[in-house]
Amino acid sequence: MTLVRKEFLQIFRNRIMLPLLFVVPTVMLLILVNAATMEMRDRKVLICDNDLSPTSRRICGAISASTFFDAGRVAFSAHEAIASIEKGESDVALIIHKGLENDLMSQQPAAVQLIVNAVNSQQAQLSYAYMTQLINRAVGDILLENAAPAPQESIRTSVSFWYNPTLNYRFFMLPGILTILITVIGTVLSAMNVVREKETGTIEQINVTPVGKFAFIASKLLPFWLIGLVELALGLALGRLFYNVPMEGSITLIFGMSATYLTGLLGLGLFVSTFAQTMQQATFINFFFLLICILMSGIFTSTDNMPAWGKALNTINPVYYFIDIMRCIMLKGATFVDLTPQFRAICIFAAASVSLSVLNYRKRN
Amino acid sequence: MEIIIVKDLVMRFGSFTANDRLTFSVAKGEIFGFLGANGAGKTTTMKVLCGLLKPTSGSVVVAGYDVALHPEKVKRNIGYMSQKFSLNDDLTVTENILVYGTIYGLGRAEIGKRTDAMLERLELTQVRKRLVKTLSLGWKQKLAFSVATLHRPSIVFLDEPTSGVDPVTRRRFWELIYEAAENDITVFVTTHYMDEAEYCDRVSIMNRGQIIALDTPQRLKQAHGVESINELFVRMVR
Numbered sequence: 001m002t003l004v005r006k007e008f009l010q011i012f013r014n015r016i017m018l019p020l021l022f023v024v025p026t027v028m029l030l031i032l033v034n035a036a037t038m039e040m041r042d043r044k045v046l047i048c049d050n051d052l053s054p055t056s057r058r059i060c061g062a063i064s065a066s067t068f069f070d071a072g073r074v075a076f077s078a079h080e081a082i083a084s085i086e087k088g089e090s091d092v093a094l095i096i097h098k099g100l101e102n103d104l105m106s107q108q109p110a111a112v113q114l115i116v117n118a119v120n121s122q123q124a125q126l127s128y129a130y131m132t133q134l135i136n137r138a139v140g141d142i143l144l145e146n147a148a149p150a151p152q153e154s155i156r157t158s159v160s161f162w163y164n165p166t167l168n169y170r171f172f173m174l175p176g177i178l179t180i181l182i183t184v185i186g187t188v189l190s191a192m193n194v195v196r197e198k199e200t201g202t203i204e205q206i207n208v209t210p211v212g213k214f215a216f217i218a219s220k221l222l223p224f225w226l227i228g229l230v231e232l233a234l235g236l237a238l239g240r241l242f243y244n245v246p247m248e249g250s251i252t253l254i255f256g257m258s259a260t261y262l263t264g265l266l267g268l269g270l271f272v273s274t275f276a277q278t279m280q281q282a283t284f285i286n287f288f289f290l291l292i293c294i295l296m297s298g299i300f301t302s303t304d305n306m307p308a309w310g311k312a313l314n315t316i317n318p319v320y321y322f323i324d325i326m327r328c329i330m331l332k333g334a335t336f337v338d339l340t341p342q343f344r345a346i347c348i349f350a351a352a353s354v355s356l357s358v359l360n361y362r363k364r365n
Numbered sequence: 366m367e368i369i370i371v372k373d374l375v376m377r378f379g380s381f382t383a384n385d386r387l388t389f390s391v392a393k394g395e396i397f398g399f400l401g402a403n404g405a406g407k408t409t410t411m412k413v414l415c416g417l418l419k420p421t422s423g424s425v426v427v428a429g430y431d432v433a434l435h436p437e438k439v440k441r442n443i444g445y446m447s448q449k450f451s452l453n454d455d456l457t458v459t460e461n462i463l464v465y466g467t468i469y470g471l472g473r474a475e476i477g478k479r480t481d482a483m484l485e486r487l488e489l490t491q492v493r494k495r496l497v498k499t500l501s502l503g504w505k506q507k508l509a510f511s512v513a514t515l516h517r518p519s520i521v522f523l524d525e526p527t528s529g530v531d532p533v534t535r536r537r538f539w540e541l542i543y544e545a546a547e548n549d550i551t552v553f554v555t556t557h558y559m560d561e562a563e564y565c566d567r568v569s570i571m572n573r574g575q576i577i578a579l580d581t582p583q584r585l586k587q588a589h590g591v592e593s594i595n596e597l598f599v600r601m602v603r
Contacts, residue, residue, distance in 0.1 A: 002463060002464055002467035002468075003464065003467070003468070006453070006456065006460070006464045009455075009456060009460060010453065010455050010456065013455045013456075013496075014455065200451070200453075200454065201447060201449035201451040202451045202452070202453055204417070204447050204449070204451055205445065205447065205451040205452070205465075206468075207417055208415045208416070208417060208440055208443065208445040208522075209440060209465065209468045209469065210437050210438075210440040210441040210468070210469065210470075211468045
């Protein structure tokens, strides 16, 4: 207990550590959740309407009514439209050829041209999909009003978005950012703490004492374990306060899962510290592993789109499981039974990393 | 009574032999000076004796326990002060004492009693609440020594305990060493100050992993016909 108290004293006396522990998470949550967005809004649309018919006007009206598109730009030739995309003034150009209405009304195949800036392929695809949907709807409505059969769209799909009905990107990001937070704190700080003792030489002093290996390791892990859970509470509270992120599942379950996950992370950090000699080494090793684990985890990109080897790699990525757990509990209200496979995975992770680090930690040097 | 018995100790790191068949023993209550040039293998030997390194071969018995077999039992009976000052810089004087006292299984009341007595003796009472990093090197060394002997071990290992401080501070430090020896604590000390070697009951001189001289300072000087240990050291190690 005295050893744990010692760790806490040292953490709270450290002028860099304390702000790092509480200010950084707050800033991270406030900035990243908003900034790391893939929400599509106000895509700049240029319309080149060569038909100038009621039908084409209808289409244009539908587009400007959408919040996804900002349809302020107009061009008078395809040439002008392309130039505008090249200059970056617009993201999407819709070119309506002369004779669209005629073709439609005479039941000929009708076509419009869509040019999308695909530097960001995800946004390009979304723009394309929304745009197509909008146009088809507008055309369908026109045909219906004119008592003509709607040719292409025979089945209407009605979409409802479950678990995140308003498609609020922040609801998706917050659990992810929280996961990163806990992951980084768990691994980096616990590794740094032990390596720092190596650097100052105090670890040697500890090693010549009869202190038990487990007591020593526990005294190193317990403080960060508690701090990790406090950070989680802080993060959840901020999410509630600023973003109104839902909490469908049980708080107890979240904390239970996090406690297990944190144990694994701390074990990992300790494991790194058993072979790193300096804080610099520890930082690099952690940086390397965390970067891969986090980017693979599906925080920004869906893991379903990964190649098979990527998915296979992810089966040993603890961050992947935990992000899933967080999102499922917070957004879907998943219960323990739903998350048994993920829980089993993080249990294995925790058991493995802790035993690895205990085995690798030697009181002899 | 012999409290440290070393027989044919060999310590190898890869192809480098740091300790080559060392054989010596230290009697209880003795102040044993362990001299040698830089890189002669002193620190290695000391780490073996403290149970920090497992010897490649040979037998080492410290405080009645074989170091290779029962390092943790050895650790219970020794104190250690490394050349790298190693109390926690960001804890206060009393907090450091509390941490180490607890590790050695002393009760809180007992630690409090010993802390008061120790700080009184060291004249450190007025800085008890100060962070250790704000103390001068001389004070830190005295404090480190006292913490190393707080649990009243039967042996205390001191690895260059007085490096980097002035002669007066060193003299004061040696007074602490004598005090400990009077309380039946065996002192095993390495140093590069040859005047300190003269204060020891017996000294050994190590060179290239081997002990090349071992006796009382008086007899060593007589046997080699020199005025001081300093002269002897320079002559032998060169």
